[in-house]
Amino acid sequence: QQQVKQSPQSLIVQKGGISIINCAYENTAFDYFPWYQQFPGKGPALLIAIRPDVSEKKEGRFTISFNKSAKQFSLHIMDSQPGDSATYFCAATRDDKIIFGKGTRLHILP
Amino acid sequence: DAGVTQSPTHLIKTRGQHVTLRCSPISGHKSVSWYQQVLGQGPQFIFQYYEKEERGRGNFPDRFSARQFPNYSSELNVNALLLGDSALYLCASSRQIRAGAPTAYEQYFGPGTRLTVT
Numbered sequence: 001q002q003q004v005k006q007s008p009q010s011l012i013v014q015k016g017g018i019s020i021i022n023c024a025y026e027n028t029a030f031d032y033f034p035w036y037q038q039f040p041g042k043g044p045a046l047l048i049a050i051r052p053d054v055s056e057k058k059e060g061r062f063t064i065s066f067n068k069s070a071k072q073f074s075l076h077i078m079d080s081q082p083g084d085s086a087t088y089f090c091a092a093t094r095d096d097k098i099i100f101g102k103g104t105r106l107h108i109l110p
Numbered sequence: 111d112a113g114v115t116q117s118p119t120h121l122i123k124t125r126g127q128h129v130t131l132r133c134s135p136i137s138g139h140k141s142v143s144w145y146q147q148v149l150g151q152g153p154q155f156i157f158q159y160y161e162k163e164e165r166g167r168g169n170f171p172d173r174f175s176a177r178q179f180p181n182y183s184s185e186l187n188v189n190a191l192l193l194g195d196s197a198l199y200l201c202a203s204s205r206q207i208r209a210g211a212p213t214a215y216e217q218y219f220g221p222g223t224r225l226t227v228t
Contacts, residue, residue, distance in 0.1 A: 006152075031214055032207075032214045032215070032216075034216065034217075036219075041221075042221055042222075043114075043200050043219035043220050043221045043222045044153065044200070044219045045219070046216060046217070046218060046219075049216065051208070051214065089152050089153075091152075093214070093215065093217075095165075095166070096141060096143070096158065096165075096204050096215040096217070097143070097155055097158060097166050098143075098145075098153070098155065098202075098217060099155070100152030100153050100154075101152055102151060102152050103150075103151070103152050
């Protein structure tokens, strides 16, 4: 049973474009929704996160949109840069335990 | 401040052997969690410890065990290694970001230990 579903599996975006990654969750008891960025050979790095009582959070070029009624949330990367090329994981937490999506491999074309 | 540190960086073991992986949390963090990340997948929760007590266990066999020390560092032990145990083992430490109902935490990951079982 996959509690956090992430799509697409891979994504190619032109430099300067908008990258969009979508996630859906099942358990309404989740209390925090972080996104992690992972480069090859490195551990995941916390990128941005949102609480379920907030509909949008923006930090620089990164924005999370959250739809509690639909149990969906998404990451938007504005003005995507080649340095953003990495694997992105959406996640949901309850009691400090994280359930990760399967990841999206993002490639930004120069 | 230093982030989460893990040792060793890489490890090669033979089937049937055991392995011990180590983790030091961010200073001031009292909670440590362990995750297994198989190539091409998201991390899977193995254990969580807080103040030396186990606070959660994922769906892993009893060959996996862990403990936390008084200085909040932690060890993950895996016995009777199988080829399928080959993975990146990640340690994360947590900080509370919101008190109340529910309490929310943020986890910060170390670089991981790459375990290869041959």
